[in-house]
Amino acid sequence: MEKDANQIAKYWAGEVCLEKLPGEYDYNFKAGGSVSGILKVMHSGCPLETVDMQVALLNHLSKYSELPTPTVIRSNQGNEVERVTVADAEHLAWMISLLPGKTFAGHKVTGKMLMHDIGVALAQMHLALQEFEHSGLDRQLKWDLKAADQFEADVPLIKDAARIELVRRIFKVYKRHYQPLLKSLPQQAIHNDLNDYNILVSTDENGASRLGGIIDFGDAVYGPVLADIAITAAYLVLGCDNPIARLTEFFTGYQTVRALTTAETDAVWPLLLTRLAVSVTNSAAMKLEKPDDPYVVVSEAPAWQFLENCHRYNESAIQLRLRLTRPHSVGSAGAAVQEFLHGNRGKFAGIIEQNLSTAVTFDFSPAQSSVPADPFKFKLQDMFALVSDSLSGDAVGIGRYAEPRLIYTAGQFINGPNNHSDRRTVHIGVDLFAPALTRLHAPLAGTVVLAEWQQGALEYGGMVILEHTVPGTDYTFQTLYGHLGKACVAALAIGQSIAAGECFAELGDTNENGGWSPHLHLQLGIHTSGIADWPGVVLPDELDQWQQMFPNPAALLNLPDDAIGYLSEAPESITHRRKKVTAPNLKLSYSQPVQMVRGWKQYLFDNAGRCYLDAYNNVPHVGHCHPHVTAAIKKQVGLLSTNTRYVNKGLPDYAEALLARFPAELDTCFLVSSGSEANEIALRLARQFTGATDVLVSESGYHGITQTCIDISQYKFGRTGGDGQKDWVHVIDVPDTYRGRHKGEGAAQAYINDVTAQLNSLSRRGRKLACFISEPFPSVAGQVIPPDGYLAGVYDAVRSSGALNIADEVQTGLGRLGRCNWGFSYQGAMPDIVVLGKPAGNGHPLGVVVTRREIADAFATGMEFFSTFGGSNVACAAGLAVLDVLEQEQLADNAEVVGSHILRGLEDLAAQYALIGDVRGAGLFLGADLNRTDNTPATDAAAYIVNRLRDYRILIGSDGPHDNVLKIRPPLCFSIENADALLNALADILDEEPLRKLC
Numbered sequence: 001m002e003k004d005a006n007q008i009a010k011y012w013a014g015e016v017c018l019e020k021l022p023g024e025y026d027y028n029f030k031a032g033g034s035v036s037g038i039l040k041v042m043h044s045g046c047p048l049e050t051v052d053m054q055v056a057l058l059n060h061l062s063k064y065s066e067l068p069t070p071t072v073i074r075s076n077q078g079n080e081v082e083r084v085t086v087a088d089a090e091h092l093a094w095m096i097s098l099l100p101g102k103t104f105a106g107h108k109v110t111g112k113m114l115m116h117d118i119g120v121a122l123a124q125m126h127l128a129l130q131e132f133e134h135s136g137l138d139r140q141l142k143w144d145l146k147a148a149d150q151f152e153a154d155v156p157l158i159k160d161a162a163r164i165e166l167v168r169r170i171f172k173v174y175k176r177h178y179q180p181l182l183k184s185l186p187q188q189a190i191h192n193d194l195n196d197y198n199i200l201v202s203t204d205e206n207g208a209s210r211l212g213g214i215i216d217f218g219d220a221v222y223g224p225v226l227a228d229i230a231i232t233a234a235y236l237v238l239g240c241d242n243p244i245a246r247l248t249e250f251f252t253g254y255q256t257v258r259a260l261t262t263a264e265t266d267a268v269w270p271l272l273l274t275r276l277a278v279s280v281t282n283s284a285a286m287k288l289e290k291p292d293d294p295y296v297v298v299s300e301a302p303a304w305q306f307l308e309n310c311h312r313y314n315e316s317a318i319q320l321r322l323r324l325t326r327p328h329s330v331g332s333a334g335a336a337v338q339e340f341l342h343g344n345r346g347k348f349a350g351i352i353e354q355n356l357s358t359a360v361t362f363d364f365s366p367a368q369s370s371v372p373a374d375p376f377k378f379k380l381q382d383m384f385a386l387v388s389d390s391l392s393g394d395a396v397g398i399g400r401y402a403e404p405r406l407i408y409t410a411g412q413f414i415n416g417p418n419n420h421s422d423r424r425t426v427h428i429g430v431d432l433f434a435p436a437l438t439r440l441h442a443p444l445a446g447t448v449v450l451a452e453w454q455q456g457a458l459e460y461g462g463m464v465i466l467e468h469t470v471p472g473t474d475y476t477f478q479t480l481y482g483h484l485g486k487a488c489v490a491a492l493a494i495g496q497s498i499a500a501g502e503c504f505a506e507l508g509d510t511n512e513n514g515g516w517s518p519h520l521h522l523q524l525g526i527h528t529s530g531i532a533d534w535p536g537v538v539l540p541d542e543l544d545q546w547q548q549m550f551p552n553p554a555a556l557l558n559l560p561d562d563a564i565g566y567l568s569e570a571p572e573s574i575t576h577r578r579k580k581v582t583a584p585n586l587k588l589s590y591s592q593p594v595q596m597v598r599g600w601k602q603y604l605f606d607n608a609g610r611c612y613l614d615a616y617n618n619v620p621h622v623g624h625c626h627p628h629v630t631a632a633i634k635k636q637v638g639l640l641s642t643n644t645r646y647v648n649k650g651l652p653d654y655a656e657a658l659l660a661r662f663p664a665e666l667d668t669c670f671l672v673s674s675g676s677e678a679n680e681i682a683l684r685l686a687r688q689f690t691g692a693t694d695v696l697v698s699e700s701g702y703h704g705i706t707q708t709c710i711d712i713s714q715y716k717f718g719r720t721g722g723d724g725q726k727d728w729v730h731v732i733d734v735p736d737t738y739r740g741r742h743k744g745e746g747a748a749q750a751y752i753n754d755v756t757a758q759l760n761s762l763s764r765r766g767r768k769l770a771c772f773i774s775e776p777f778p779s780v781a782g783q784v785i786p787p788d789g790y791l792a793g794v795y796d797a798v799r800s801s802g803a804l805n806i807a808d809e810v811q812t813g814l815g816r817l818g819r820c821n822w823g824f825s826y827q828g829a830m831p832d833i834v835v836l837g838k839p840a841g842n843g844h845p846l847g848v849v850v851t852r853r854e855i856a857d858a859f860a861t862g863m864e865f866f867s868t869f870g871g872s873n874v875a876c877a878a879g880l881a882v883l884d885v886l887e888q889e890q891l892a893d894n895a896e897v898v899g900s901h902i903l904r905g906l907e908d909l910a911a912q913y914a915l916i917g918d919v920r921g922a923g924l925f926l927g928a929d930l931n932r933t934d935n936t937p938a939t940d941a942a943a944y945i946v947n948r949l950r951d952y953r954i955l956i957g958s959d960g961p962h963d964n965v966l967k968i969r970p971p972l973c974f975s976i977e978n979a980d981a982l983l984n985a986l987a988d989i990l991d992e993e994p995l996r997k998l999c
Contacts, residue, residue, distance in 0.1 A: 004086045005029050008093050009039055011075040011082045022197070022298070026218070030098070037073050037095045038215075044089040048081070051092050053136025054217050055080050057129075057189065058096065064128045067121060068200075068213040070096035101202035101212025104235070105298075110209060112249045114201060115236065117211035119253025122194065122232055125214065126225045126258060129189040137222045143193050145227035145271065146182045148278050149175055157284040166307060170270075170277040178267050178274065185224035185264070193219040194228065195299065196235040207994025226264045229254065230271035234279070237272065238302040241416030244318055245541070247272075252325040259326055266319045266530070273310060276303045312412060316533035323527060324545045334526045334548060337477045340470045341524075341555035348443040348556055349501035351522065352396065352434060356557055359396040362386070362433070364405040365566065366425075366605045367597035373627065375406040375600050375611075376419055380515050383407065387433050387517040399431030399519070401552050403566035404609035406598070408537050410458060415539070418613070418981050420953045424537045425609030428550045429480070429523035430557070430564045436509040436518040440481060442498045443556045444468055449478065450532050451492035454514070460521065461513035462489035464505055465532070466498060478528050479556065481505060482521035482536070483513040524553035540608035568607060571595040585721075589957070590950050599624025602971045602978060604955070612953045615970040615982050618811055621839035622885040623973040629842045632881035633874060641874045644671070644866070650876035657883050658840075658848065661814075661821050666834060668856040670849040671871030675810040675837025676704025678847035679773070681865075682833045683708060685851060686771035686804045689858045694762070696755075696772040696798065699734040700781035700961050703773060703808055703835075712773060715780050730767075732758060732794075734778050735786040738918040738929055739937075748787035756797045769803040771833075776823025779811040782960030783927025783967055785920045791827035804855070805829075810837035811925070814882070815892030815972060818899060818923035826922060844878035845869060891972035895923035898979050902926055902968065905983035913990045915941060915999050926968040929960070932999050937962035941998045945989055952985040 005027065009016040013035035021028040027041040042051060061069045072080050073095040081094045104110070142150065152171055158164050191198075194214065202212030229251075236250055237243030251268070254260075283300040350356075363369055371386055372378040391397050404425045415422040446466035454460045462484030469476050485508040498504045507518045521536060526549055528534060538546045554561045575593060578586075594612070598605040601623030604612045614624065622629065636650075644651060655669040672678050687693060695712050697703075702715040710716045711726050718725065725731065735751045737743050742750035762769060776791055778784040795805045812823035813836055820826040822834070832855060836848040847870070859865070869875065886892065903921055906928050910916035915938060917931030930938035930945075942958040945966060949956055957967040970978070989995060 005039065005041060008041060008084050011093065012073060012095050036098050038098060039093065039095050042092040044091055046092055048092060049136040051081050051094060053134045055094065056134050057132060057217050057220060060132050061128055067125055067128060068099060068211055070099055070215060072096055099200050099213030099215065101200035103197045104199040104201050105196040107201040107209065114209040114211060115246050115249035116253035118199060119250040120257055121211055121214060122228065123254045123257035132189045137189050137220060139221060141219055141221055143219050144221055144223060145231060145275060146179065146223060148274050149179065151278050151281040154281050154285045157288065158281065167277045167281060170273050173270055174274040178270055181263065181267055182224050182227055185226060187222045187224060189220060190223045190225060190228040191217060192221050192223060192228065192231065194232040196238065203993040226267060230268050231275050233268060234272045234275040238306055242422045244313060244321065244415065248321055248325060251322050255326045262323060265322045268322060269315055269318045276307055279303045314533060314535060316531045317535035320528060320531055320549060324549055333475045336470050336473055336475045337526050338551065345555040346558045348558055349441050351441055351443055351557060352432060352438055354394055354396045354434065356396060356559060359398045360390050361398045361400065364399060364407060365403055366406050366609050367607055372407055375605065376409050378407045378409040384517050391433060394435060397433035398564055399433065400566040401430045401564050402543060403427050404540060406605065406609055413537060419603060420611040420613040422539055423611060424539050426538050426540050426543050428538050428546055429521050429536055430553055431519045431521055433517060433519040434507060436507050438507045439503045440505045440520065441501050441503050442466060444500045446498050448492050448494055448496040448498065451489050451494065453486045453489050457515045459514040461508045462486055464489060464492060476529065478525040480523040480525060480534055483516055483519055484508050486512045522553055523550055524556065525550055540610060571607065591947050601626065601973045610953060612955055613978055613981060614955050615968050616955045616957045618969040619838045619843045620971050621814060621842050622882055622891060623971040626842060626885055628885050629878060629881040632877045633844060636874045636877035641872055643868055644871040648873050650873050651871050654876040654880045657880060662850055663830065665852055666850045668851055668853050670865065671875065672847040672867045673845040673869045674847045675835060676706045676709050678835045678837060678849045679703045679709050679808065680706055681849045682806045682835050685833055685855050685859050686806060689855050690770045690803060692768035692770035694728045694730060694767050694769045696730050696732060696769055698774040698778060699731055700778060701774055702780040730758065730762060734781045734784055735790045736784050737787050748790040748793065751790055752793035752797060755794050759797055759801045763801065769801055771804045771806050772798040773806040773808060775808045775812060776827055777812045777925060780959050782929060782965035783921060783925060785922060786827060791824060791829040795829045795831065804832040806833045806835060807831035808835045810835060814839060815886055815895055816923050816925050818896030819892050840882060841875060841878040842882050844875060846875045846879050895972050898974050898976055899923040899926060901976055902979045902983065909987060909990060915990065924970055924972060924974060928966040930964045937964035938999060939964045941995060942966060944995055944998055948989045949985055954982055954985055
């Protein structure tokens with residue numbers, strides 16, 4: 001057909017270039033040249049009525065300018081459809097206009113606006129097609145969702161027993177509940193196959209993904225619009241970490257144009273699953289019929305992945321969430337309920353007999369609570385300890401409404417494959433902690449609509465839902481009571497009336513309430529009728545919507561809202577106050593700054609409990625808040641924190657353990673509080689030992705925040721706002737073999753020769769050099785890896801001039817580069833002085849200067865060396881604990897293995913994307929140098945990637961003289977799984993259209 005298509009295309013244009021597109025039955029070609037469009041050649045035997053229906057439908061939709069659908073292009077003869085003959089067989093051919101964008105399946109960025117666009121456009125199309133009629137729509141197709149049960153006979157072709165059972169369960173629910181619903185609804189023209197290959201995505205001027213077009217109406221039939229919605233939704237949710245967020249945004253867009261009934265809304269999720277069950281069953285059958293056609297299985301893998309994980313999603317919660325997308329979904333009912341509750345606050349019967357006004361308020365928020373100790377492994381005993389330490393006798397404790405918590409660590413709370421995936425953290429009820437068997441009373445009259453006992457750890461145990469009516473109205477609302485005793489729940493009957501103040505239940509003990517500390521979970525629900533399984537915890541990004549359905553129940557407790565409601569200052573307010581009390585050059589990271597409140601190893605948590613993967617912060621060397629380091633610091637702080645004027649066993653313990661990692665010549669330590677302070681001491685040592693003043697530094701070097709450190713940091717004094725170069729400071733080129741002066745095999749010697757020439761020049765001018773200071777692997781210069789032999793050669797040249805060599809290992813030392821402890825060792829060089837900074841204490845203020853004994857002795861001129869906090873008991877405990885963890889967890893080995901994995905992944909991406917000009921690194925010290933198409937540094941692209949990764953909740957930075965180098969230097973506990981998450985997210989972002997525009 002490909003050869004004949006060029007002849008067919010001449011019906012529309014003389015010269016045309018065709019590109020074959022995929023299709024299940026018919027032939028499709030993208031046409032370019034004198035005419036631009038999509039040439040469609042139907043399979044032999046296709047009825048004219050089928051094509052005429054599509055032509056008529058597109059002509060009808062073309063009247064609606066807001067709809068992004070193609071138009072029919074007439075042939076040179078003025079016909080909408082041409083009859084053509086290929087190999088003695090007649091085919092129908094026609095052409096439609098070309099719409100902008102890629103298919104949804106091939107587009108990596110799918111933000112909220114795109115989902116909203118698709119929903120709006122589908123609703124607009126349904127309204128436009130309400131009056132469209134054509135005999136070609138009245139047909140039976142296998143993709144008709146009303147007749148999905150026709151695929152049941154093919155289910156055994158799937159061949160996998162577990163998958164067969166899964167699909168059969170979906171079809172069983174469909175036939176019992178939703179096929180009858182689909183057949184009962186009004187029928188009209190619908191698209192019927194709006195899958196991810198029939199939706200086109202374009203990019204607007206701001207780089208946002210927007211709907212570009214809706215194509216391929218070949219499967220259009222008469223059917224209910226609900227079928228179209230479910231089919232579209234089925235493909236929108238594939239291949240993403242948070243399908244429910246996509247579904248919700250799509251549904252929101254749809255209902256801004258065309259509202260659905262509650263019954264239709266509740267049916268979307270099960271019908272979505274039905275469509276995917278149809279898809280995988282069809283793939284099983286078509287693989288036998290067309291084993292060499294990849295199109296027939298194009299959606300099979302993502303569909304199976306979704307279906308086999310759909311049990312992780314709470315169907316009731318999804319139904320409730322979709323109900324909220326309807327404009328004014330709780331509307332007048334919600335207003336009436338809230339008015340009633342607020343008007344009667346203080347008049348309701350007490351739910352428990354204790355006085356709540358004197359209750360203890362617990363704070364489980366991530367900003368204030370260390371429960372759980374490991375934010376990925378909640379242990380019930382952690383909460384038991386907290387509650388029991390705070391309550392005694394009949395005392396009552398309150399767990400707050402709308403409070404973010406990290407205690408929800410089970411798989412059902414995480415919407416994705418990674419620890420930093422979306423996680424439900426916000427408690428949408430209120431907890432009342434009280435002794436087991438505490439009697440519960442109805443706050444007002446109600447009817448039992450649910451009474452059940454949920455078995456299993458972290459479940460509700462006994463649970464009751466009462467339904468109440470707002471007096472004088474038909475409006476109802478519900479109250480949920482969780483963690484009750486088994487016997488009292490069994491004694492209740494559905495439909496049973498409960499009087500105001502009547503005792504209807506009691507709190508369960510730990511063996512029957514899901515294992516929790518005895519407490520009541522109380523939740524208020526509006527517009528929850530018919531839904532038994534309420535979400536008690538929600539995503540922080542969806543809190544505003546859920547609060548419409550589950551408002552603060554304080555009125556039912558006769559308390560003010562703020563007595564049980566979680567209140568926290570917004571990050572924007574904190575930022576505003578910060579700006580008022582700090583200098584304007586104190587920066588925040590990211591275009592949308594984030595408020596971090598807790599850390600754990602390679603993860604950070606913001607104020608709402610969202611988890612971020614930290615691939616940037618090198619200071620928490622062995623991981624944020626590593627439990628061994630934290631325990632050591634806490635223990636020593638509780639014993640003594642004082643200075644080095646007292647005998648402290650911790651000082652020699654730490655110094656000996658640290659020096660054991662160095663060459664034997666480096667045998668003496670000075671302990672201080674920071675890298676800046678350490679570099680100051682290193683300069684003083686060098687100047688005292690040599691009697692000289694001048695310092696040789698590297699271009700783009702950075703060594704600290706003090707004035708002297710700024711004076712030797714070309715990265716600071718040579719940039720905007722810097723004071724310029726002092727006459728005693730001399731700068732050499734950074735040994736960058738990608739952007740620097742020298743490249744290739746001879747680069748190391750060429751850079752050494754440059755240094756030698758500069759040393760000779762200084763000598764001729766009578767300048768005496770005290771030292772050369774540099775990072776062995778320059779970091780702020782752009783994660784530069786010097787050519788082999790460079791550092792050793794430079795050190796030899798400097799030493800020959802009578803000066804000392806200082807290795808600033810703040811960012812590269814202690815195993816960051818892998819199995820080589822130090823950057824200087826990696827380069828085969830031997831410094832005279834080594835400087836360490838805060839990573840040595842995992843963030844606790846600690847700096848170290850390591851040198852030879854003779855240099856230290858020369859420094860002892862009679863002036864005492866003393867640092868108030870340097871070498872303190874606590875600092876030494878922190879440093880020793882870091883060395884323990886490095887050894888026990890073999891983190892240098894981990895840095896080698898994981899760093900090599902990331903480096904290989906970056907190299908693979910560089911082979912695919914010209915934007916990545918150079919990839920370099922060692923261990924977990926890695927960089928990717930970004931290039932524009934004109935070979936200039938891609939600064940804007942680096943900023944885009946850093947901020948987009950933040951959207952993925954992955955943190956990296958950028959650096960280098962042009963700020964165009966992606967900087968990856970995570971805590972050393974970073975794992976292979978973390979590395980893959982980073983690389984996969986980066987791969988997605990590199991495909992984004994807005995990024996291409998920056999290149």
